[in-house]
Structures are given as C-alpha cells and as structure tokens.
Amino acid sequence: MTYRMWIPVRPAGPGTAPAERNVLERGARSCASSGPSTEDGASLDRTIGQMPPGAIPSPAMNPPISFGRFFLPGPTEVPPDLFDAMRRPVVGHRSAEVSGLIEAMQPSASRLFRTSRPVYLSTSSATGMMEAAITNLTRRRVLCLTNGSFSKRFHAIAEATGRPADALEAEWGEPNLPERLRDALAAAPGRYDLVTVVHSESSTGVLNPLEELAAVVHEFDDVLIAVDTVSSLAGAPVETDEWGLDFVLTGSQKAVALPPGLALAVASERALARAEEVEHRGFYFDILKFEKNLERWQTPNTPAVSLLFALDRQLNRMMEEGLEARWGRHDAMARRTYEWVDRTAARTGQPWRVLAPEGYRSPCVTVIMLPEGLTGPEVVSRALAHGYTVAAGYGALKQSSFRIGHMGEHTLDELEALLAVLDEVL
Amino acid sequence: MTYRMWIPVRPAGPGTAPAERNVLERGARSCASSGPSTEDGASLDRTIGQMPPGAIPSPAMNPPISFGRFFLPGPTEVPPDLFDAMRRPVVGHRSAEVSGLIEAMQPSASRLFRTSRPVYLSTSSATGMMEAAITNLTRRRVLCLTNGSFSKRFHAIAEATGRPADALEAEWGEPNLPERLRDALAAAPGRYDLVTVVHSESSTGVLNPLEELAAVVHEFDDVLIAVDTVSSLAGAPVETDEWGLDFVLTGSQKAVALPPGLALAVASERALARAEEVEHRGFYFDILKFEKNLERWQTPNTPAVSLLFALDRQLNRMMEEGLEARWGRHDAMARRTYEWVDRTAARTGQPWRVLAPEGYRSPCVTVIMLPEGLTGPEVVSRALAHGYTVAAGYGALKQSSFRIGHMGEHTLDELEALLAVLDEVL
Numbered sequence: 001m002t003y004r005m006w007i008p009v010r011p012a013g014p015g016t017a018p019a020e021r022n023v024l025e026r027g028a029r030s031c032a033s034s035g036p037s038t039e040d041g042a043s044l045d046r047t048i049g050q051m052p053p054g055a056i057p058s059p060a061m062n063p064p065i066s067f068g069r070f071f072l073p074g075p076t077e078v079p080p081d082l083f084d085a086m087r088r089p090v091v092g093h094r095s096a097e098v099s100g101l102i103e104a105m106q107p108s109a110s111r112l113f114r115t116s117r118p119v120y121l122s123t124s125s126a127t128g129m130m131e132a133a134i135t136n137l138t139r140r141r142v143l144c145l146t147n148g149s150f151s152k153r154f155h156a157i158a159e160a161t162g163r164p165a166d167a168l169e170a171e172w173g174e175p176n177l178p179e180r181l182r183d184a185l186a187a188a189p190g191r192y193d194l195v196t197v198v199h200s201e202s203s204t205g206v207l208n209p210l211e212e213l214a215a216v217v218h219e220f221d222d223v224l225i226a227v228d229t230v231s232s233l234a235g236a237p238v239e240t241d242e243w244g245l246d247f248v249l250t251g252s253q254k255a256v257a258l259p260p261g262l263a264l265a266v267a268s269e270r271a272l273a274r275a276e277e278v279e280h281r282g283f284y285f286d287i288l289k290f291e292k293n294l295e296r297w298q299t300p301n302t303p304a305v306s307l308l309f310a311l312d313r314q315l316n317r318m319m320e321e322g323l324e325a326r327w328g329r330h331d332a333m334a335r336r337t338y339e340w341v342d343r344t345a346a347r348t349g350q351p352w353r354v355l356a357p358e359g360y361r362s363p364c365v366t367v368i369m370l371p372e373g374l375t376g377p378e379v380v381s382r383a384l385a386h387g388y389t390v391a392a393g394y395g396a397l398k399q400s401s402f403r404i405g406h407m408g409e410h411t412l413d414e415l416e417a418l419l420a421v422l423d424e425v426l
Numbered sequence: 427m428t429y430r431m432w433i434p435v436r437p438a439g440p441g442t443a444p445a446e447r448n449v450l451e452r453g454a455r456s457c458a459s460s461g462p463s464t465e466d467g468a469s470l471d472r473t474i475g476q477m478p479p480g481a482i483p484s485p486a487m488n489p490p491i492s493f494g495r496f497f498l499p500g501p502t503e504v505p506p507d508l509f510d511a512m513r514r515p516v517v518g519h520r521s522a523e524v525s526g527l528i529e530a531m532q533p534s535a536s537r538l539f540r541t542s543r544p545v546y547l548s549t550s551s552a553t554g555m556m557e558a559a560i561t562n563l564t565r566r567r568v569l570c571l572t573n574g575s576f577s578k579r580f581h582a583i584a585e586a587t588g589r590p591a592d593a594l595e596a597e598w599g600e601p602n603l604p605e606r607l608r609d610a611l612a613a614a615p616g617r618y619d620l621v622t623v624v625h626s627e628s629s630t631g632v633l634n635p636l637e638e639l640a641a642v643v644h645e646f647d648d649v650l651i652a653v654d655t656v657s658s659l660a661g662a663p664v665e666t667d668e669w670g671l672d673f674v675l676t677g678s679q680k681a682v683a684l685p686p687g688l689a690l691a692v693a694s695e696r697a698l699a700r701a702e703e704v705e706h707r708g709f710y711f712d713i714l715k716f717e718k719n720l721e722r723w724q725t726p727n728t729p730a731v732s733l734l735f736a737l738d739r740q741l742n743r744m745m746e747e748g749l750e751a752r753w754g755r756h757d758a759m760a761r762r763t764y765e766w767v768d769r770t771a772a773r774t775g776q777p778w779r780v781l782a783p784e785g786y787r788s789p790c791v792t793v794i795m796l797p798e799g800l801t802g803p804e805v806v807s808r809a810l811a812h813g814y815t816v817a818a819g820y821g822a823l824k825q826s827s828f829r830i831g832h833m834g835e836h837t838l839d840e841l842e843a844l845l846a847v848l849d850e851v852l
Binding site: 070072074075076077078083084086087088089090091092093123124125126127128130131156157160161162251253259260261279280281282283284285286301302303304305306307389391 | 496498500501502503504509510512513514515516517518519549550551552553554556557582583586587588677679685686687705706707708709710711712727728729730731732733815817
C-alpha cells in the first residue's frame with residue numbers, strides 16, 4: 001500500500017508550479033489516525049504542515065502530511081498546497097490584482113470546460129448556478145430529466161422560483177435515455193424551451209449519455225440544454241462546445257478538488273440570447289451580469305478571493321496534467337473499483353454489485369450495493385477506524401449501499417490502498 | 427508610528443484562543459512594501475509567515491508579518507491566524523464535525539447580532555442575503571430607502587426579481603430621516619409591506635438612524651423592516667431584537683474581518699411568518715430552508731467550510747474583546763479620523779471635510795471630501811507608495827473623495843500610523 005506525502009515547497013502565487021510530490025512507501029495503517037466514527041466525513045483532528053513561503057524545506061520544519069485517504073464523493077480531498085494558496089492577504093475585489101488573476105485564469109478555465117466561451121465564477125455552491133440555469137433560461141417551461149436526488153433538485157428549483165416545469169423520471173440507478181427524451185419533446189411540440197440534466201448523479205453513480213441527450217435536444221427548435229456536471233467536470237469528458245451544451249455548471253469541491261464555496265459555469269451564445277428575453281432573471285445569479293462583468297475581468301458580486309487564489313493554482317495543476325490524462329486517471333480508478341466489486345462478489349459468493357449499469361457509470365463516483373447484513377454506515381465506520389473515509393449511500397440508499405468518490409487528485413495507488421483496507425475490514 | 431507583528435502560536439481549531447499579539451515598535455516606512463499603484467486594493471506581493479501547528483515559534487521559522495496597513499472599507503485586513511484556521515482539511519458538510527461547529531458558533535453569532543434568534547450562514551456575498559430579504563419578505567410592495575450605491579441595490583434586486591418596489595431617495599451623503607419615512611408610509615396605507623434600509627452606506631460613510639427608522643415602521647401594521655448592516659455589524663451598535671428588526675444581514679469581509687465568501691443573516695419570527703405567505707421565495711436564498719436546516723445545525727446548501735473554520739475563531743476573538751468594547755474601539759477610530767480631517771482643514775486652510783453630517787456618521791467607514799487639485803486616486807497612490815492602502819471615492823465621488831475603512835481588527839494605534847503617513851504625503 002502506498003500513499004503520498006505532500007510537502008509544499010513554493011510560495012503561493014499565479015504561475016507557481018504545483019507543489020512537488022514525494023511518493024513514499026509506507027504501511028498505511030501505521031500512520032492511520034483514529035477519530036470518532038462519523039456518518040459522512042473525516043475526523044477534524046488531522047493536522048497539516050506549514051512553512052514560510054520561499055523557505056528551504058527541511059524535515060523539522062515541514063512535518064509531511066498524508067494525502068489519499070479521504071474518498072467522499074464530495075467534498076473531495078484538497079491538496080495541501082491549495083490551502084497554501086489561500087493563505088494570502090485579501091485584496092480589494094475590484095483591484096487590478098484580482099482582475100489580473102481572473103483574466104489569467106480564463107484560458108485554462110475555458111479549456112477545462114472545452115469551450116471558447118468565458119467561465120463564470122460564482123461565490124455560491126453549484127446549486128446557485130442550477131438556479132441560474134432555471135431562472136435565466138426558462139421562458140415557457142422546463143423539462144427536468146431526473147434519475148436521482150440531484151437531478152430532482154432542478155425540478156424543485158423550478159417550483160421554488162415559479163417556473164413551469166415537468167419531470168421526466170428514470171428509476172434511481174438508471175440513466176435518462178435519449179429515446180425517451182425525444183418522445184417527450186415530440187409529444188408536446190413547443191411546450192418546453194429548456195431541458196435540464198445531471199451528467200453524473202452523485203446519489204447513484206450513474207453517468208447520463210450527455211452527448212446523445214444533447215443531440216436529441218438539438219433536433220427541436222428553440223430548446224436549450226442545461227447540464228449539472230458537478231461530479232463529472234474535470235474527471236469525465238465534457239465537451240461543452242462540441243456537444244452544443246447551452247449551460248454547464250460545476251462546483252469547486254468535486255473533481256476540481258478545491259474547498260467548497262465556488263461554482264463555475266459556462267453559457268452559450270444561445271443561452272445569452274435566451275436570457276435577454278427573460279424579464280426577471282434574479283439579481284445574484286443573473287448570467288448577463290456575469291457575462292458583462294467578465295468584460296472587465298470582474299465578478300458581479302464580491303468573490304471569495306481566497307478560493308480564487310486556490311483555483312488559479314489548481315487550474316495550473318490540471319493543465320499540467322492534461323485533461324485527457326486526467327480523464328484517463330479517473331477512468332482507471334473507476335474500472336479498478338468495478339473490478340474490486342466483482343472480485344469481492346466472487347470471493348464471498350454474495351451479491352455485491354455496482355448500482356449503475358455498464359455503459360452508464362460515472363468515472364468519479366461509484367455506488368456499491370451491499371449484501372444483506374452489511375450496511376452503508378457500517379462500512380463507513382470500519383473504514384474510518386483505519387483512517388479512511390468513504391460515504392454511506394445517499395437518501396433511500398443509505399443503508400443498502402456505500403459510495404466511493406474516486407476523483408480530484410486521487411491516484412490509482414491511493415485507491416488500491418483504500419480497497420486493500422476494505423478487503424481487510426469487510 | 428507603531429504597527430503590530432502577528433505570530434500564530436497555536437494550531438487552528440474550535441475553542442482555540444486567538445493568536446497572541448506581539449506589539450513591536452518600528453518605523454513603519456522601513457518595512458513598507460512597494461507595489462504597483464492600484465485603484466482599489468493592495469499589492470499581491472506581500473508574504474505572510476507560517477509555521478507547523480503546535481510548534482514552538484522561533485524568529486527563524488516565523489518571519490513576522492505586519493498587520494495594520496490595509497484600510498479599505500471592505501474587504502478589510504484579515505488577521506493571519508484566520509488564514510491558519512482555514513488551513514484545515516475539508517470535511518463532509520453533513521458530517522457531525524461541521525454540525526458540531528455550526529452548533530458551537532450559534533450562541534456567539536446570536537450575541538453578535540444581539541438576538542435570541544439563530545444566525546443563517548450563507549455561502550454568498552451579502553448581496554445574496556439582500557436578495558433573500560426581497561424575495562422572501564415582499565408580498566405586496568417594498569419601499570427601499572436609498573441614499574447611496576448600496577441602498578439602491580435593494581431596489582435593483584426588487585426589479586430583477588419582479589417584486590413591486592418604490593425608492594424613497596435621500597441625497598448621497600445624507601441620511602434617510604424617520605419623518606420622511608413616516609410620511610411615505612402614511613400617504614399610502616397598505617401599499618407597502620416591507621421597508622429596506624442600509625445601516626452604514628459604504629459609498630458615503632453615512633450611518634442611518636436605524637433605531638428611529640425601525641420605530642416608525644412599527645407604527646404601521648404588517649410592515650417589516652430589512653436591514654443591510656454590511657459595514658456596521660460588529661463595528662457599530664445593531665440591536666436586532668431590541669429595535670425590532672425583521673431581517674438583518676451582513677457580509678464576512680467588513681467589520682467581521684474574514685475573507686469574503688460568507689454572508690450572515692437573522693430573521694425575526696414575523697419575517698418567517700411572512701415568508702410562509704410568499705409562494706416563490708427562490709431556492710438558494712429561501713430563508714425557510716435556512717431556518718429548517720439549522721434545526722440539525724446544517725446549512726441548506728454546501729457551505730464554504732474553510733470560511734466556517736475561520737468564522738469560528740473570529741467569533742471567539744470578538745466575544746473575548748466584548749461587543750461594547752469593540753464598538754468603542756470603532757467609535758474611537760472614527761472620532762480620531764474626524765479630528766484629523768478638521769485639523770488638516772485648519773492646517774492647510776483648504777476645505778477638507780467629512781461627507782456625512784455630524785450625528786449620521788458610520789464608525790466603520792469615513793468618506794473624506796478633498797480640496798480642489800487633489801483626487802481620490804492620487805491619495806490612494808501616494809499612500810500605497812508608503813505601504814498603506816486606502817480607497818478612492820465610490821462611483822460619482824471617486825475623484826472628489828477618498829475613503830478610510832477603520833474597522834475589523836484595526837486599532838487606534840494603527841490608524842494613527844496611517845494618518846501620520848497621510849500627513850506626510852498629502
């Protein structure tokens with residue numbers, strides 16, 4: 001079993017290279033911290049090393065910290081050097097420094113979304129940008145594709161904001177299929193002008209066939225598609241421009257691996273034209289304000305500048321890794337997880353299985369159905385006793401399943417160490 | 427001239443005492459950093475000291491950092507130990523750790539607002555909670571008291587969210603007076619069911635007579651009062667319960683002295699009853715969701731947990747100082763600033779003056795009108811050349827004034843050092 005020790009070696013700042021990684025071989029359990037058993041999260045007593053910016057690292061000054069044992073499907077484990085980046089004096093958000101930072105980040109942020117459009121930086125969770133999709137883009141009625149807890153949220157937002165909405169439901173654990181969407185749109189011509197979809201359902205681990213769903217939407221005039229890529233972007237292919245996605249949003253604390261508090265989003269030209277036609281878009285989440293402010297490299301509302309500092313560094317890291325390599329790493333972790341589930345089922349003769357059907361599995365989150373006699377919270381508790389954090393199932397699946405978030409900065413080696421611990425305790 | 431050197435000496439964590447302060451006497455200019463002149467903000471090249479949690483501080487390991495030269499009227503200077511508090515692994519926001527943190531903070535947060543009600547923690551800027559006031563509490567029509575840029579925002583939010591609204595305007599630099607409010611409400615019985623007011627107008631430095639305005643609102647049936655205390659709460663007396671304020675909101679980056687990214691708000695029982703009657707309150711800023719989630723010590727949306735860690739520490743600091751002492755410190759800094767303006771006018775024979783009339787001055791922000799030949803940006807530039815940050819005037823007042831934010835963790839000594847530098851360069 002291996003895990004990495006992180007030592008921050010350079011001061012935080014734009015253009016700074018990501019912290020070096022020292023990969024050390026150690027027995028994971030010998031370093032496992034013990035903490036109180038919790039339902040969903042790690043213990044608070046972990047400590048992390050710090051050092052003066054620019055100083056030469058020495059073992060005495062930098063107690064190395066372990067990374068690679070926190071596998072929630074969000075928030076994900078944050079590389080310590082991102083905390084270093086946040087440890088920087090706050091400056092005025094209308095200052096040249098912050099504008100310069102936002103301008104410098106835009107090319108990488110657009111590459112992350114595979115778009116030529118700019119990327120909005122919203123000081124909110126991703127739910128805020130889901131609300132933006134509904135309030136800015138619904139003129140007549142929105143059709144919400146639902147197949148889990150987070151996709152249903154789009155529908156709840158439409159109701160809370162007074163936008164006419166219907167839900168096209170698939171079973172929990174199943175994908176939303178293109179042919180069903182086509183039937184629904186064709187059955188009521190002109191009824192809908194927006195379709196919402198969650199790409200990777202964190203509650204079930206299902207990955208919706210986004211490219212195909214978008215292609216169906218494009219068969220119909222005047223219908224836009226808004227996509228929640230909260231647990232897919234930066235971990236799974238999302239081709240905003242090529243697939244013709246009109247609004248794509250994500251949060252900072254999933255595959256992007258930042259602390260929570262920021263949401264990122266992209267709007268197509270078609271989306272902006274639609275927003276122009278909508279009279280009451282709201283104020284805080286008005287995408288035309290985001291668009292307008294980016295002309296001066298600003299945000300419409302006071303931004304969480306500490307998180308912008310961290311985002312700058314993390315964008316550099318992601319661009320250095322390369323998006324395709326990053327997707328490949330997530331895909332490899334997902335495949336290794338499926339293999340482990342199959343092997344565990346074979347070894348124990350019990351019905352362990354991945355909830356999502358083959359071909360529709362998120363490379364970032366796997367929901368594993370448990371055999372009788374073993375519950376999600378019990379798995380969480382046993383893993384935590386060995387210093388590892390996984391999540392119980394979500395909502396109605398809490399008892400019958402557990403979830404592994406294999407995304408962000410985790411590696412196959414770290415996942416192997418987790419699976420070895422699970423082998424031992426389950 | 428004196429300024430403080432901060433050395434963080436203890437690991438971040440709930441219940442940890444604020445970092446000790448070492449007050450050293452030094453010539454401020456000898457340590458002044460030089461940076462590019464900017465319109466509104468400090469240079470990015472300032473560095474800050476870090477050390478391993480729990481380690482014994484030594485000069486070699488902890489290059490002490492200066493504090494006390496950043497006087498924007500928001501964001502304000504953040505004490506370095508709050509960055510230490512943020513430098514902590516992210517945990518699941520539905521975990522017992524985060525719930526425990528939120529529960530532990532509530533008594534102090536309520537004391538800060540002088541209320542028996544709980545305090546909502548919104549991952550947004552304060553503008554988000556302004557939108558909450560409008561969308562949750564307007565059933566018929568809102569009357570927005572305006573006397574500057576931020577109070578006009580309430581009116582803009584009402585328009586953007588489709589809520590009927592009127593503005594009762596006072597001149598920039600003047601307060602909203604209770605008798606005018608009474609006349610407006612009496613002239614149209616039943617027309618309004620919400621009044622909005624900004625307590626401390628950061629654009630003009632005017633402090634509205636909040637207690638008297640609230641008393642007028644209470645003369646009328648079924649009218650609520652929502653208050654933006656963004657640059658007053660934690661620096662000026664705000665008596666939420668005693669004055670009968672129905673919704674009180676603030677941001678993290680003003681007198682509370684945190685980095686931006688969090689908003690705090692309190693709703694009265696009357697406000698909750700009103701929200702129950704409003705059908706489309708929105709989703710992200712639905713105060714009934716905030717209220718409901720606090721029953722389990724949670725937030726409705728994924729919170730910026732790093733900022734919650736910092737808020738916990740800062741609440742401890744504020745409670746240790748004592749609210750009355752904190753208000754007194756802000757009042758003393760404000761009075762010293764007025765005295766300096768008067769003295770400068772007398773010394774130079776030029777018409778330097780505080781924009782806000784006596785009796786209506788914010789203890790947190792002073793807007794200083796400049797004589798002919800001296801502009802706001804020029805003052806900013808000269809101060810910055812000596813390592814000090816102040817702000818140019820806001821909007822139409824940019825050229826004719828400059829602003830000092832004397833709030834948060836600043837002291838009278840630090841203000842004296844700033845004024846001495848201004849004496850030298852102006």
